[in-house]
Amino acid sequence: MRGCVWAAVVGMSLGAGAVALAQDVTGIVGGEVPGLMATYKGLHGAPELSHHEEKTSALLAEELRKAGFTVTERVGKYPDGTQGFGVVGILKNGAGPTLLIRADMDALPVTEATGLPYASTVRAKNPAGQDVGVMHACGHDIHVTTMIGVARAMAAMKDKWRGTLMLIGQPSEETIDGAKAMMADHLYERFGKPDMAIALHDANFAAGKVSVVPGPALASSTSIDVVMRGVGSHGSAPEAGKDPIVMAAAFITQVQTVVSRSVSPQQPAVVTVGDIHGGTKRNIIPDEVKMELTTRSYSEEVRQTIIDGVKRTARGVAIAAGVPEDRMPVVTVLEDESTPAMINDVALSARLQKIFVAKLGAENVVEKKPIMGSEDFGIFSMGEKIPAVIFWLGAYDPAKVAESEKTGKSLPSPHSPLFAPLPEPALRTGITAMTDAALELLQ
Template sequence: MQTWQRIAVCWITATAVGMAIPSRAQEVSALVEKQLPDFLTTYKSIHAAPELSHHEAQTSALLAGELRKAGYSVTERVGKYPDGSQAYGVVAILKNGAGPTLLIRTDLDALPVTEKTSLPYASSVRSKNPAGQDVGVMHACGHDVHITTIIGVARNMAALMSQWHGTLMLIGQPSEETIDGAKAMLADHLYERFGQPDLAIALHDANFAAGKVSVVSGPALASSTSIDVVMRGVGSHGAAPEAGKDPIVMASEFVVAAQTIVSRSIAPDQPAVVTVGDIHGGTKRNIIPDEVKMELTTRCYSEAVRQAIIEGVRRTAKGIAIAAGVPEDRMPLVTVLEGESTPATINDAVLAARLQKIFVEKLGVENVVERKPVMGSEDFGIFSLDHKIPAVIFWLGAYDPAKVAESERTGSVLPSPHSPFFAPLPEPTIRTGVTAMTDAAVSLLQ
């Protein structure tokens, strides 16, 4: 009897006697349901103990410990910042024969936000920010969901090794909120030490119904460019403005004029944002100061547009100073902070299509929703090495479906990420996250 005939006979016999032959989807679902109570406990413990960027000591240790227990080879403290300090990056490797290498990333850090959700596991942590100010700390962007998800995926992939082959590289990335964690890990020779992946994926929770996912092809998140603008003038008495050059007036003019950098310099079909988020100048009401400092963030999807915005900021600031008669040696200082900037996250179209197909097949077409690109920023795309490695970040619904429906009906706004009231619905969010990412990983490594 031929091999294929023996397989057919076995299949027919099994079916005839009513033997259950579970599909992979059923197997993944069973694994997730069995561990879900443990996942929820882990999630709540992480949520209650958040750590700021550059300080993820306990969070990274928790993740590393869970990945070791799951059977992975784990390395901690991967990453080096420009000042030479070591980052709290985690790299976990599971080899399973010949095949491609898949990178899956979670971020680790929390935000300087005082939580106001009143949840029983709400954070009461306080810490010092880089300026030395006492601040509340909260997982207000769902990184606790992401960490819990990757722990679940790690366990599932170890249990399903008969169904995939290749190498799984799990990354615990620090300092995503300050968009310098991915750079720090690459600066510490991530790929030279652990191998360069063939594919890279990540997820991020979002403000739509839990139980659903979304994949965007092409631009997914905008670049983020941080710019400092210092308008320099000539100080004088508030009662004698003619004796000086007022940088407060110039800064005010700049804030207004900066709004035309996009509207009159960038093509209307190119999404772009210029925001002045911080402005400081002066010490007393009757003193015209020497300078005013402004902190800007700019967002777009194109490097050409990014450079046009930077040039627009320089041109606008200088033009206002010249019009005010500022001396040449007191022209504005415009500084692009490359360490606090990150390129746009562009999802690979082919990989996005593969993930879309996987999710429709495994989760059901009704649970794969369409979403638009957003102007928020991420540094996950840096792992793609300027798109040399196909990479995709997909969205995971995290909100109570009933509240989402009520919001759509009434027009009320739900708390967004970075809000002190941000509160994902844990059970369906984590269940779907672990299931979707496991299905994706197994399918991509077959």
């Protein structure tokens, strides 16, 4: 049923007025992109980690004010009481719907290895106090620059739309707590509840192209800590203790059966143990081993199945090893480091698909599948009560993409130290697509 409706809506054509509007957008965006290239390169060379987006947010706020928006800074409140660097820009333009557009601002603890002339050389302290390289390895510099371009274009075309435009500069997407922080700071109570919400995210397919995935687009992410507790002893006398390292090894193997044997094969699910720490010396059996897990799914039911399975597996391994009840494993679900699945509203996805086909050409609107990566943009939909869509923006050199398809050698993906978007066509396409979408949705 969904496919039939989707095809019917996409098959509709835009009218002559929309075509003229698209021509206006092309001219405005074409005039802005050359100057925005310098903005992009400046952002790329000065990345800031999650919770520390002070200069990036200040730049975005300044640019939104210049474009005529009413801007509020430092929107966001984290559980520890600290204030976030969220930016909210409002442009009211008569009666009509309210459209939220989001751009995330934070960078990653990655040492850049692209060799670009504007590559980041920034270093900073991560939350653990370690000295790390900092890089826009996920393209949030593209997102922020795109938002500036959209703000300018929409302000220049106020006679073409009606309603309220709410531009959100979101902090801390990489730690998936920035959207929650802004909502905890009463975002909608203070600035109004939007009727729709859209965002884009760059990806390693050809610049000049976009993709809209209706329905499930990105998985939920749940962070879980498992502390396998044992009884320490000398390495030469394992029978005198209960070895948590052996138990951790058994747990890591067995927890994969939660996906293969507890979740339906029809439901995507992932359990990954990404971090393990235990022990201090080769001949000492330690008291405990800590493991950090991430789990992914598209439904709350599967998410809960995974959580229950992790708890059950950890306890079962400990029981089999003869661990006393007071030393059973400690399993902690970190809700502050978790986010729900991103479910793109089907009807709004169809509207965007139609707009992009009309403006960019059908050959530049490509089909992509849902992925198991995660995003916190869905938080702004309030559990899908507000129609929301995040769409993909191609950001890679088309020649490199063609070579990759020919040779089968994968391109560097987001989060790689080699991730290097081709900024000019990516920005041109992103600003054009987002502006066209905003103009159409605010009719």
